[in-house]
Amino acid sequence: MDLVQTDVATDRWVLRGLDRLIEALVGRFDEVIGPVVLDGVVRLQPIESADDLPIGIADEQAPATYRLRRDASALRFSYGLGPDSLKSLVHPPRSPVWTMRRRDGSLVVDAAHHPTHERAVIGARACDIDGLRVLERTQTGGDHADPAFRANRNGLFVVAVDCTHPAPTCFCANTGTGPSARDGHDIAMTELETRDGAVYVLRAGSERGRALIDELQLERASSELIRRAAREPGVAARGQPRSLPANAPLIAKLAEHPQWDDVAERCLACGNCTAVCPTCFCTDMEDVVSLDGDGATRVRVWDTCFSMEFSRVGPAPIRGSVTERYRQWLSHKLGTWHDQFGESGCVGCGRCITWCPVGIDLTAEIAALAAPAEAAR
Amino acid sequence: MQHELSSPTIDWPARIERGEPPSLAVWKFASCDGCQLSLLDCEDELLALADRVSISYFPEATTAMVAGPYDVSLVEGSITSEHDAERIRQIRRDSALLITIGACATAGGIQALRNGRDVDGFTSIVYAHPEYISTLATSTPIADHVPVDLELRGCPIDRGQLLQMLASVLNRHALRLPTTSVCIECKARSTSCVMVAHGTPCLGPITQAGCNALCPSFHRGCYGCFGPMESPNVGALRAQLGTLGLDGDAIFRLLNTFNTGAFATAVEEGST
Numbered sequence: 247m248d249l250v251q252t253d254v255a256t257d258r259w260v261l262r263g264l265d266r267l268i269e270a271l272v273g274r275f276d277e278v279i280g281p282v283v284l285d286g287v288v289r290l291q292p293i294e295s296a297d298d299l300p301i302g303i304a305d306e307q308a309p310a311t312y313r314l315r316r317d318a319s320a321l322r323f324s325y326g327l328g329p330d331s332l333k334s335l336v337h338p339p340r341s342p343v344w345t346m347r348r349r350d351g352s353l354v355v356d357a358a359h360h361p362t363h364e365r366a367v368i369g370a371r372a373c374d375i376d377g378l379r380v381l382e383r384t385q386t387g388g389d390h391a392d393p394a395f396r397a398n399r400n401g402l403f404v405v406a407v408d409c410t411h412p413a414p415t416c417f418c419a420n421t422g423t424g425p426s427a428r429d430g431h432d433i434a435m436t437e438l439e440t441r442d443g444a445v446y447v448l449r450a451g452s453e454r455g456r457a458l459i460d461e462l463q464l465e466r467a468s469s470e471l472i473r474r475a476a477r478e479p480g481v482a483a484r485g486q487p488r489s490l491p492a493n494a495p496l497i498a499k500l501a502e503h504p505q506w507d508d509v510a511e512r513c514l515a516c517g518n519c520t521a522v523c524p525t526c527f528c529t530d531m532e533d534v535v536s537l538d539g540d541g542a543t544r545v546r547v548w549d550t551c552f553s554m555e556f557s558r559v560g561p562a563p564i565r566g567s568v569t570e571r572y573r574q575w576l577s578h579k580l581g582t583w584h585d586q587f588g589e590s591g592c593v594g595c596g597r598c599i600t601w602c603p604v605g606i607d608l609t610a611e612i613a614a615l616a617a618p619a620e621a622a623r
Numbered sequence: 624m625q626h627e628l629s630s631p632t633i634d635w636p637a638r639i640e641r642g643e644p645p646s647l648a649v650w651k652f653a654s655c656d657g658c659q660l661s662l663l664d665c666e667d668e669l670l671a672l673a674d675r676v677s678i679s680y681f682p683e684a685t686t687a688m689v690a691g692p693y694d695v696s697l698v699e700g701s702i703t704s705e706h707d708a709e710r711i712r713q714i715r716r717d718s719a720l721l722i723t724i725g726a727c728a729t730a731g732g733i734q735a736l737r738n739g740r741d742v743d744g745f746t747s748i749v750y751a752h753p754e755y756i757s758t759l760a761t762s763t764p765i766a767d768h769v770p771v772d773l774e775l776r777g778c779p780i781d782r783g784q785l786l787q788m789l790a791s792v793l794n795r796h797a798l799r800l801p802t803t804s805v806c807i808e809c810k811a812r813s814t815s816c817v818m819v820a821h822g823t824p825c826l827g828p829i830t831q832a833g834c835n836a837l838c839p840s841f842h843r844g845c846y847g848c849f850g851p852m853e854s855p856n857v858g859a860l861r862a863q864l865g866t867l868g869l870d871g872d873a874i875f876r877l878l879n880t881f882n883t884g885a886f887a888t889a890v891e892e893g894s895t
């Protein structure tokens with residue numbers, strides 16, 4: 247990302263309402279994606295105007311529970327994260343790899359085209375933008391970079407919003423990934439409620455973000471608004487009750503801990519946690535063959551380490567029990583991810599806590615594992 | 624309960640190797656016909672299919688009835704009478720490949736609710752002349768009676784899975800059907816979780832994928848018609864259904880509908 251180092255710290259602009267910004271994005275990009283209330287849940291969806299965004303919505307999140315309710319505010323981002331991270335935009339659940347046809351006795355393979363669309367997302371949260379960076383390392387960091395990921399990421403213009411109303415399931419202050427966007431965005435905003443309705447204090451995160459701000463000819467923000475905007479993240483961070491212990495990476499040394507059997511009693515091995523996690527990236531290949539046997543399509547699909555078949559090597563799955571599968575997930579996410587990628591795989595979004603149908607909370611699991619981890623140090 | 628992951632090795636006879644289309648028969652036992660109709664429902668692909676197989680026996684679709692043996696038999700329905708038990712043994716003898724389709728054939732269907740209960744009592748309530756009824760005390764899957772080569776789950780089966788299965792048999796490539804939960808399909812198609820977001824009881828987390836999460840996409844909980852997924856933790860889901868407000872009877876009814884036999888087996892095996 248082409249970060250503008252010089253003015254990021256100081257320059258702030260003000261925007262009253264989001265109409266002009268969203269109009270500009272819609273005019274400029276093939277698709278604009280933002281939060282939309284659908285079936286009682288805030289989802290990321292294509293939008294056409296500011297009217298599509300929620301207004302005066304609050305959420306209640308707890309393990310295995312998500313509910314929305316109305317509140318009286320004029321705010322458009324007064325709720326925590328919904329189930330969609332930015333993962334689907336860069337690493338979709340299904341992506342075509344190639345098609346094959348039999349032609350004149352030989353097989354012709356056509357590689358799938360990499361996406362060329364330019365998209366903007368508005369309302370991206372700090373932890374999810376950090377999730378994009380973590381995912382980028384897994385998908386493009388080695389010798390075999392995924393060209394589809396790269397094309398999707400490069401074509402994505404990110405308008406971040408600082409989290410002012412994190413859910414109690416969030417723990418970004420602890421993982422150091424939020425609540426305020428630091429990099430990876432093109433524009434970041436802080437939403438403030440004023441007597442004249444919602445006001446946005448903007449900062450640029452890239453050249454193209456700055457160019458858009460210039461094009462909109464926005465006013466500079468007053469020092470009063472800048473002060474208020476600067477206070478918000480601290481207030482949001484203080485409300486977060488959950489955290490991971492500092493020794494969480496030692497988890498990988500605790501393969502024999504009885505807590506793994508305990509959590510396996512409760513875990514459904516359903517894979518919801520890996521699907522909603524902004525950094526879980528594992529996939530499988532699916533081949534669809536035509537009835538005449540003359541054509542085939544290979545599609546890359548999301549998979550999950552909670553699947554028994556996912557661990558099949560030769561004749562049998564190597565992680566036959568749920569104990570082994572939950573252990574694999576959490577030990578990789580918090581432990582061996584460090585060995586592999588030099589950091590934690592968890593950005594503290596809390597989605598796996600809310601969207602686990604039985605409310606398994608990784609922060610509680612790691613707490614139960616933590617005392618012996620202290621001993622293993 | 625493990626699902627067959629790849630096609631059985633098929634050694635077609637020489638006439639098929641030479642290009643003659645394999646013969647296909649479609650059989651019905653205790654069932655509603657819905658699964659067979661899924662085959663007729665493959666409108667766009669029916670012509671391609673008609674090119675690849677010769678339909679020898681399919682009363683739902685054609686009056687032509689060619690005597691066996693058959694290369695491929697699709698079997699719908701469960702075994703509920705002595706006569707059917709004999710008939711399926713004959714079909715097995717007549718068929719090179721026997722494929723069961725749908726929850727009745729793979730798990731005994733809704734009619735397996737009779738299992739372990741007073742069937743004579745039921746017949747006397749339902750029929751004016753119970754003395755004419757000759758039935759077994761149980762409804763059992765086809766695989767309890769004869770060896771089965773492949774099975775397709777669901778009530779009804781999924782058209783896409785049926786076509787993939789036929790394509791894999793005809794072209795002899797590996798067939799892979801998902802063995803994971805319905806949740807995976809909800810998440811892949813961006814359906815919001817009805818349990819977490821609406822408090823709606825759902826069997827999705829313990830049910831095998833394959834329907835593309837049809838019911839949750841219409842805001843309903845999953846009824847489990849594809850049967851248990853690869854490692855169903857029935858006990859843990861049961862506890863959560865209780866938390867959502869279902870009492871023991873309601874949980875029992877939810878688990879004992881389309882795959883009554885299969886989920887009961889999963890509970891017995893205590894598989895987690």
Ligand code: SF4
Pocket residue numbers: 512513514515516517518519520552601602603604605606
């Ligand atoms: S931790 Fe929860 S969401 Fe993840 S597989 Fe287990 S039951 Fe499903």
Ligand code: SF4
Pocket residue numbers: 519522523524525526579591592593594595596597598599608
């Ligand atoms: S492990 Fe859970 S809290 Fe951490 S990033 Fe993934 S979904 Fe979010």
